[in-house]
């Protein structure tokens with residue numbers, strides 16, 4: 001039936017491969033899940049063998065050091081693979097469901113069936129991790145996949161294409177390289193699931209396209225993740241952890257702290273500590289320079305200029321520069337910037353920063369915190385640095401966010417057993433571990449009835465007084 005959805009004449013290459021994948025997806029449904037486990041185990045070994053190629057691609061695209069690539073690109077994918085290999089037997093086992101009295105005599109199970117043929121569209125900021133990570137969940141659930149990595153990280157996109165064609169046959173996994181045009185064409189196909197990671201603006205385009213085919217979707221989007229620090233927080237820990245979470249990958253991280261709201265009585269001390277930690281983590285004796293090995297680069301000139309314009313606008317509206325240095329646009333090296341006295345009207349407080357610029361806003365009273373956060377779209381992450389349980393509790397309850405992390409930041413992303421995803425503007429649907437497996441599975445109930453008289457047959461027409469009495473009893477007691 002699905003094949004009829006595609007025109008028979010003048011098929012594009014995408015339609016051809018999509019059709020082949022539909023056939024393979026149907027075959028996969030009949031194969032034992034143990035095959036998936038074996039495939040994932042081999043794929044993990046293959047990725048580790050190819051680590052040097054991954055290092056080279058990320059160095060070329062984002063100036064990442066090999067160690068940063070291991071931490072933020074290779075490790076999360078290997079962790080995802082290990083979690084799937086270890087737990088697949090458990091994840092695929094049908095769940096037995098108890099019958100309430102009205103269903104006496106029936107037995108029910110939830111089966112986890114593969115959705116079929118899926119599309120994974122990746123971003124450029126963690127281009128390996130955020131394209132191959134979802135692929136692991138997709139394969140664990142028994143699907144086929146077409147991957148569309150970001151065109152902005154060309155070396156990683158090319159590498160993903162090569163690795164995939166070396167390891168998988170194209171009916172199982174195919175990579176389509178290209179930009180908006182390729183993505184637009186792919187989105188016309190009736191995929192059974194689309195897993196998109198990228199900006200909120202493009203997320204809306206993907207959702208509209210998915211609606212045409214009623215494809216289910218996971219949207220992993222971005223947003224402004226707020227970070228609140230009160231006077232009871234361990235300021236040194238907060239400064240070190242925020243320095244790492246914010247300036248890793250030069251702030252081009254969807255879960256990076258976007259801005260800080262801090263009690264004004266501890267703000268100065270925090271800013272001094274933060275400056276020290278940023279330099280210690282990413283620089284050397286001469287500070288952070290275009291030669292610093294452990295500090296990545298901005299993806300392209302467009303984003304470099306965008307960040308400069310955000311800083312200029314904030315300064316124009318009265319912001320104070322607490323930390324800056326010489327940047328080098330030709331090499332896409334953007335020195336870390338810390339700002340204070342930032343107006344909430346400035347552009348930097350309206351859009352996701354996605355770069356190494358951190359606005360720090362001082363509050364005089366705790367009542368000022370919630371209005372600033374709540375007037376912005378729901379964020380992907382929310383960070384609270386405090387040693388007061390009541391404060392942690394109040395903010396975690398009153399702020400709706402993809403995740404809350406207390407006394408640290410970003411860590412929630414890499415935890416393999418936590419669901420990862422946003423809410424509304426920061427996306428929906430969950431990824432990672434079992435949640436990623438579920439995103440690519442249909443939770444299909446299978447109910448078996450016994451033969452002969454059943455509980456439901458007492459409710460069949462004609463609706464005699466006996467039926468009416470039965471329904472009255474049910475309404476009252478069940």
Ligand code: NAD
Nearest residue numbers: 122123124149150179180183198199202220221222223254
């Ligand atoms: P983007 O939305 O510009 O691009 C993402 C992908 O969509 C790319 O592969 C691109 O080719 C494709 N694309 C672009 N325009 C398209 C269109 N009109 N139709 C279909 N596809 C299109 O995002 P980006 O700049 O690569 O990534 C940065 C954004 O992603 C940030 O907002 C960041 O917060 C977010 N992000 C979210 C997560 C998460 O897990 N929630 C992770 C990383 C990045």
